Every structure is written in structure tokens, then in C-alpha cells.
Amino acid sequence: MTDSVTPKKSAPVRGLYPDIEPYDSGHMPTGGKHKIYYEQSGNPQGLPVVVVHGGPGGGTSPNLRGYFNPDGYRIILFDQRGCGKSTPHASEDISLEDNTTWHLVADMEALRQKLGIEKWVVFGGSWGSTLSLAYALTHPERVSGLILRGIFLVRKSELDWFYQAGASHLYPDIWEKFIAPIPEAERGDLLSAYIKRLNGPDRAESVRCALAWSGWEGDTLSVEGPSEVASKFSDPAFALAFARIESWYFKNGGFFESENWVLENIGRIRHIPGWIVQGRYDVVTPMTTAWDLKKAWPEARFNLVKKAGHSSSDPGILEGLVAAADEALVALS
Ligand code: STX
Numbered sequence: 001m002t003d004s005v006t007p008k009k010s011a012p013v014r015g016l017y018p019d020i021e022p023y024d025s026g027h028m029p030t031g032g033k034h035k036i037y038y039e040q041s042g043n044p045q046g047l048p049v050v051v052v053h054g055g056p057g058g059g060t061s062p063n064l065r066g067y068f069n070p071d072g073y074r075i076i077l078f079d080q081r082g083c084g085k086s087t088p089h090a091s092e093d094i095s096l097e098d099n100t101t102w103h104l105v106a107d108m109e110a111l112r113q114k115l116g117i118e119k120w121v122v123f124g125g126s127w128g129s130t131l132s133l134a135y136a137l138t139h140p141e142r143v144s145g146l147i148l149r150g151i152f153l154v155r156k157s158e159l160d161w162f163y164q165a166g167a168s169h170l171y172p173d174i175w176e177k178f179i180a181p182i183p184e185a186e187r188g189d190l191l192s193a194y195i196k197r198l199n200g201p202d203r204a205e206s207v208r209c210a211l212a213w214s215g216w217e218g219d220t221l222s223v224e225g226p227s228e229v230a231s232k233f234s235d236p237a238f239a240l241a242f243a244r245i246e247s248w249y250f251k252n253g254g255f256f257e258s259e260n261w262v263l264e265n266i267g268r269i270r271h272i273p274g275w276i277v278q279g280r281y282d283v284v285t286p287m288t289t290a291w292d293l294k295k296a297w298p299e300a301r302f303n304l305v306k307k308a309g310h311s312s313s314d315p316g317i318l319e320g321l322v323a324a325a326d327e328a329l330v331a332l333s
Pocket residue numbers: 053054055056058059125126127128152217221246284
């Protein structure tokens with residue numbers, strides 16, 4: 001690496017742990033139509049950690065294993081209902097009625113029991129932070145630690161910011177592409193306009209809308225702005241499942257009984273060791289929500305990362321998450 005341009009004075013940048021392969025994987029039945037893909041990697045005797053992916057509908061990716069020291073952690077990844085390698089996939093014409101926050105919480109609990117784990121660290125970013133908090137509030141005795149990034153609580157103000165007006169002012173060029181499939185007369189309620197088309201009879205229109213929906217999120221994730229390289233956000237099957245599942249959860253306010261249910265009930269989990277990592281320039285899940293959570297849960301470590309956006313691989317976010325997982329390993333092993 002003789003041509004490295006890393007400035008000499010900065011702290012060494014910590015990357016992900018090296019790629020590893022699962023030592024176990026399978027599909028867990030749920031009792032209904034869904035089968036949940038799960039996998040285990042790292043050390044089978046290590047500290048269990050479950051990775052809760054975003055979206056909802058985003059699915060896991062193998063690089064999520066890399067946030068954890070594989071010598072110390074037993075790393076469990078799973079794909080939530082309808083996405084990733086779980087079946088059936090929401091790009092098919094399936095009903096989403098049996099896909100809610102509380103079904104996902106129950107799936108996590110069934111997976112924990114199936115794997116014979118008493119307690120696990122719960123690690124989630126974005127929607128993964130929402131679901132991690134919902135799980136912990138439902139089963140606090142099963143959670144040894146919470147590592148959360150890009151805090152999202154599916155509140156109306158958060159959805160309005162990203163899907164109606166707010167982020168649109170920071171990314172007007174990308175926003176044009178997001179609103180393009182929706183006729184002007186329906187742009188006053190973009191979420192509803194999208195839901196109608198994503199689930200309508202015209203498959204080509206559903207795909208077109210899914211790609212626009214998914215592209216909006218994919219292009220605003222990183223503080224670096226849109227990437228030139230093609231990503232999963234431009235894959236039609238990924239986009240359809242992602243857009244359908246996200247919009248279904250968002251229309252239903254994340255299936256919480258009240259807007260601030262997580263914050264109102266936070267007392268149930270304040271004793272659990274917690275790490276919050278938030279990018280100052282997160283456009284997808286702006287810092288307001290992380291700040292509200294930090295105030296409601298002052299015991300949690302709060303790492304506000306400068307010059308970072310939403311992406312778990314943004315500079316500073318990646319390092320903050322690896323550092324949090326390393327700290328949790330020491331604190332909880
Ligand atoms: N959705 C935020 C979220 O959970 C509004 C999320 N954003 N992108 C992702 O998740 C993936 C990168 C996991 C697809």
C-alpha cells in the first residue's frame with residue numbers, strides 16, 4: 001500500500017472484520033405461509049448477537065457479519081418476512097396482512113428459542129432500530145445489549161420528512177425522479193399514491209414505481225450522495241419487495257398503538273446496556289429521533305458521528321458500530 005493517501009495524523013480507520021461464511025443456515029417455519037431465512041457465523045460458543053436489518057423489506061447482506069469479531073461473537077442474521085431469502089417473497093403477489101411489527105417480533109422470539117439462546121445482543125439500524133426496540137420492549141429479559149444506528153420510530157413527522165417534504169429540499173435532483181411516476185394531482189399524498197400503484201394490476205407500473213421508490217432511498221443513504229455503481233436498489237425484485245413492505249408498514253404507522261409508543265415505554269429497557277450511533281447528516285432518519293431517544297434513555301452511550309449520513313458504511317458510522325460491538329463483547333461476555 002505504498003500509494004496510500006490516508007493522512008498520517010488521523011486515527012487508524014477501523015474496517016469491518018474479514019468476510020466469513022455461515023456455519024449453519026436454514027429456513028424456520030412460522031406456522032403461516034412464511035419461512036424465515038436465518039444463518040449463523042462466527043464462534044458457536046461466542047456471545048450471541050442478532051442482526052435486525054432495515055427497510056422494512058431490505059433484507060440482510062453478508063457484509064453485516066463483518067461488524068462483529070468472529071472469535072467472540074455468535075452472529076445471527078435473518079431476513080424478515082417477505083424479503084431477502086425468506087419465502088414467499090413480496091415481489092410475488094402475496095398478501096401482507098400477516099406481515100406486521102408484531103409478527104416480526106414473534107419470529108425473532110421463535111428463532112431465539114429454536115437456536116437455544118437465552119439472551120442475545122440485538123443490533124439494528126434504521127427500521128432495524130425500530131424493530132430492535134419493539135422486540136426489546138416486548139421481551140426485555142431476552143436482550144443483553146442494544147446497538148442501534150440511524151434511529152427511526154415510524155412517526156408521521158419522520159415519514160413526512162422523507163416521503164413528502166423535507167429531504168426533497170436537500171436532494172431536489174433525486175426527488176424529481178421519485179415523484180416522476182405520480183401524476184401531479186396525486187402528489188399531495190405520495191405515500192398513498194405509491195401504495196395504489198405498487199399493489200395495482202399493472203405489473204410494469206408496479207415495477208416502475210418500486211424502482212423509483214427504492215432509488216430515492218438508495219441515492220440518499222450516504223453522505224457522499226448517490227453512488228455511480230449499480231446496487232440492489234435497482235434490482236426489480238428487491239425494489240418491489242422493499243417498496244411494498246416499507247409502504248405497508250408506513251401506512252400503518254409501524255403498527256404501534258401510538259406515535260410515541262417506544263419513547264413512552266422506554267423505562268422497561270433503560271437498564272439494558274445500549275449504544276446509539278447516529279450520523280449528524282442522516283437524511284433518511286434525521287437526528288431528531290435519535291436525540292429524542294437519547295433524552296428518554298440517558299444511560300445509553302450516544303455517538304453522534306460528524307460528517308456522516310444514514311448508511312451503515314458511511315465513514316464514522318461503520319467505525320462507531322464496530323467499536324460499539326467490540327465494547328459490548330467486553331462488557332457482556
Ligand atoms: N427506511 C429506512 C431503512 O430502514 C425508511 C433503510 N433504509 N435503507 C435500508 O434500510 C437498507 C440499506 C437496509 C435497504
